[in-house]
Structures are given as structure tokens and as C-alpha cells.
Amino acid sequence: MTTVFLTGFPGFLGSALVERLLDRYGTGDEIACLIQSKYRDEAESRVDELLSPAGTEAAETEPAIRLHEGDITAQGLGLDDETADRLQSDTAEVYHLAAVYDLGVSEDVGRAVNVRGTDHVLDFAEACPDIERFQYVSTCYVSGRYDGVFTEEMLREGQTFNNWYEATKFLAEVEVQKRMAEGLPATIYRPAIAVGDSRTGETQKYDGPYFVLQWLLRQPRLAVLPLPPGADEFEINVVPRDFVVDAIAHLSGLDESEGVVYQLADPNPPTVAEMSRLLADAADRRLVSVPTTRTIAKRSLESVPGVYRLMRIEPESVNYFTHPTRYTSGHTLRDLSGSGISCPPFGDYVETLVEFVRENPEIDSSAMV
Known part of the structure; x- marks a missing residue:
């Protein structure tokens, strides 16, 4: 046994x-x-x-x-x-x-x-x-x-x-x-x-990219999203x-x-700007990006009255929109070779994630502790 x-x-x-x-x-x-x-x-x-x-x-x-x-x-x-x-x-x-x-x-x-x-x-x-x-x-x-x-x-x-x-x-x-x-x-x-399952969208809590998705879904078809300088360079993996x-x-x-x-990790992750566009497209929103900085965005969410209540984006998640690190997965790619297991591109399953969020609005960002 x-x-x-x-x-x-x-x-x-x-x-x-x-x-x-x-x-x-x-x-x-x-x-x-x-x-x-x-x-x-x-x-x-x-x-x-x-x-x-x-x-x-x-x-x-x-x-x-x-x-x-x-x-x-x-x-x-x-x-x-x-x-x-x-x-x-x-x-x-x-x-x-x-x-x-x-x-x-x-x-x-x-x-x-x-x-x-x-x-x-x-x-x-x-x-x-x-x-x-x-x-x-x-x-x-x-x-x-x-x-x-x-x-x-x-x-x-x-x-x-x-x-x-x-x-x-x-x-x-x-x-x-x-x-x-x-x-x-x-x-x-x-x-x-x-994030959620790429085939069903199932997830246990909404955090990370889900904060952005939920903010987009709460807006009309023309949706505004603050983005930092370098959004076309920083990656979200x-x-x-x-x-x-x-x-x-x-x-x-x-x-x-x-x-x-x-x-x-995703060997070819989208940039912050690319992920934002993919989320907006899957949510049927036309994205209007507003320039901001990490410091301003985080302080606004933490201390400006009404901003967090309106956007409901966790202040700590803002750091990942200017994340300076890129990840290699050489060992993973080598030892998964021939197994049929690989990380799908975010664009291949983003619509599945959005559909799950639409159908399960009761899930929140609470962690199991």
C-alpha cells in the first residue's frame, strides 16, 4: 500500500x-x-x-x-x-x-x-x-x-x-x-x-486579472482602464x-x-496592454486606456475616497502591471516534451474565463485561510 x-x-x-x-x-x-x-x-x-x-x-x-x-x-x-x-x-x-x-x-x-x-x-x-x-x-x-x-x-x-x-x-x-x-x-x-480552467473557466476566487475583467464588465460598452507607462513592454504571466x-x-x-x-509559466506571455485588449474584446468592450503611474494608481485605490469602492481593484495587484521580471521555463519545457501538456496562449481561453465570470458573479476574492 x-x-x-x-x-x-x-x-x-x-x-x-x-x-x-x-x-x-x-x-x-x-x-x-x-x-x-x-x-x-x-x-x-x-x-x-x-x-x-x-x-x-x-x-x-x-x-x-x-x-x-x-x-x-x-x-x-x-x-x-x-x-x-x-x-x-x-x-x-x-x-x-x-x-x-x-x-x-x-x-x-x-x-x-x-x-x-x-x-x-x-x-x-x-x-x-x-x-x-x-x-x-x-x-x-x-x-x-x-x-x-x-x-x-x-x-x-x-x-x-x-x-x-x-x-x-x-x-x-x-x-x-x-x-x-x-x-x-x-x-x-x-x-x-x-487563473481558471482553460476548458471550463472554473475558478475558486477572483483576483489578479479578474479585478480588471470585473471592472470592464461593470462599465458600458466604452470602457476606461488606467494603464501605466510601459504597458506595451511589461508582461503579465x-x-x-x-x-x-x-x-x-x-x-x-x-x-x-x-x-x-x-x-x-507561459513561455510567451502577453504584455499588460495585450492582456487588457484581450479581456476587453472577450467582454465585448471597446477599451479606452488612460495613462497613469503605478504610484498614483495604488495610492488612489488605497486612500482617495470612493475610488476603491468604484473600481474594486485590490491595491496590491497594481504592482503586477509594472512587473519587471520575465520567467524562463527550460526545465518544464524539457520534461513535458512529448507529454502533450503545454501552456495554452491566453488568447485561446480568455473568452472561457469571461463566460464563467458572467455566469458566476457570486464568487469573490476571499482566500482560504
Whole structure:
């Protein structure tokens, strides 16, 4: 029997990844998901959705999905000793996805969840006698505001950070790479900005490019959007959820992926101006761009009465309209070669994202914490 231990369920990426892992493992295997108590009902509902389509006979050949209530911010992950001992004795692979995905996260929360939480999951993995791999989901934005091309070999480059989300994810990856250098078999995945599924548009929350899309949709056909100088040069690197989880599911199954960092990024991302035009076209809006600067836009959203209430664009997201970093994905492209998995161009699925937003206006930007 193989036990796979996973954090981040029933989150946006975690739920989709468990669905992919069901295809890899079989009868007698177990996917053990660490969940917070407050998400118990949602997690159970998601398990039912994942298993029921297969039918009774097919489900009997699939691995079991077992939910274990705990907390990555607690020593021992909040598990009782008996459960922890059993899981560690059986676990061969750990997938650590749990994090606070929120650009406006406070330092205290970011350090508790993203940094100390990762330390605790690493401790759990190192206590597993038969651990074969620690699969860690980081982010491309450990780059901070590095000015230039950021490769998969880079990490500590003296960069500054836009917010505590970036800074704490950077500190967490520093610790993962430290443990990896000390002998922990690990693989690191750095997604760019994850948006909805390219085939269905499904997403769990609206942030990043969705702030711009929602602002466009709230306007009449002639829509105004402030854009910074250099909008035709700065890139916005977004990737659909299905590409991210398909890539992780494939790469995590390769022997040669041990010790490798993969940047899951669009190799040909649109510029800020191009993405704005694509979003406007898909929303059936004629775009009128108004010149502004990053500082003016951010301060207006933060402090000018009525601006945030009108536009509802998260002030922290403004930094990404003048993001000076470009990302290479050499390891990813090499090891996905021949798999049929690749990042689709944003223009190929932008209409699907817009349709989903139109049909699901109740979703907001709240992060799972």
C-alpha cells in the first residue's frame, strides 16, 4: 500500500490535483488529505464529487481518499500521535500545496502559514522512513521585483518584494531548498499567476486579472482602464489551472524530476496592454486606456475616497502591471516534451474565463485561510 499525504485540499489546485492522482494510484493505496476542521463539509462534498463519477465498480479500483483534520501552523500538524505515527510509517510521497494565496496577507499570517507551516510539513516528511519525494508548490513570484530574466536555477538574488505573500513564499522555498540540499528528495513547482480552467473557466476566487475583467464588465460598452507607462513592454504571466495541475501530476511521476525546480509559466506571455485588449474584446468592450503611474494608481485605490469602492481593484495587484521580471521555463519545457501538456496562449481561453465570470458573479476574492 502507498500513502500519499497532501495539504491544500479542498483548495483550488489541491482538489484538481487529487483528481489527477486518482489515475496514478489504485486499490489499496490512500490519498491522505490534511484539512482544516472548518472546511470539513466542503472537503467531504468534494470527495463525493471526485469518486462518484467513476461508478461503484470503478471506484473499487481507485485509491481511498481519507480526510484528516489538522493544521499546518501547529507542531505535528495538529494530528494526534497515533494518526501521525501511522501516516508517517505509510507515507511515500508528500504534496504540500497549502498556503495563503492572498496579495494582501499580513506578515503574521504569512509567516505562520507559508513559512512555519512549510517547516512543519517538511518535519513531517523527514520523519517518514520511506519518503520517496516531497512535492512542493511555490510560486514564480519568489522573484519579487527582480529586474530581468529569472531562471529556475535562481532564488536568492537580493530582490525586493511587493508584499508579504511574495516574501513569505520566498522564505518557505529557501527552507525547502535547504532541506533538499541536505538530502530530502524533493521537487519544486513555481506556477505563475493561476487563473481558471482553460476548458471550463472554473475558478475558486477572483483576483489578479479578474479585478480588471470585473471592472470592464461593470462599465458600458466604452470602457476606461488606467494603464501605466510601459504597458506595451511589461508582461503579465498567467497560467490556467488545468495546465498547472496536469504539469505537476506528470512531472511528479518522473524519476528525473527529483531535485529539479520547475517554473510553470507561459513561455510567451502577453504584455499588460495585450492582456487588457484581450479581456476587453472577450467582454465585448471597446477599451479606452488612460495613462497613469503605478504610484498614483495604488495610492488612489488605497486612500482617495470612493475610488476603491468604484473600481474594486485590490491595491496590491497594481504592482503586477509594472512587473519587471520575465520567467524562463527550460526545465518544464524539457520534461513535458512529448507529454502533450503545454501552456495554452491566453488568447485561446480568455473568452472561457469571461463566460464563467458572467455566469458566476457570486464568487469573490476571499482566500482560504
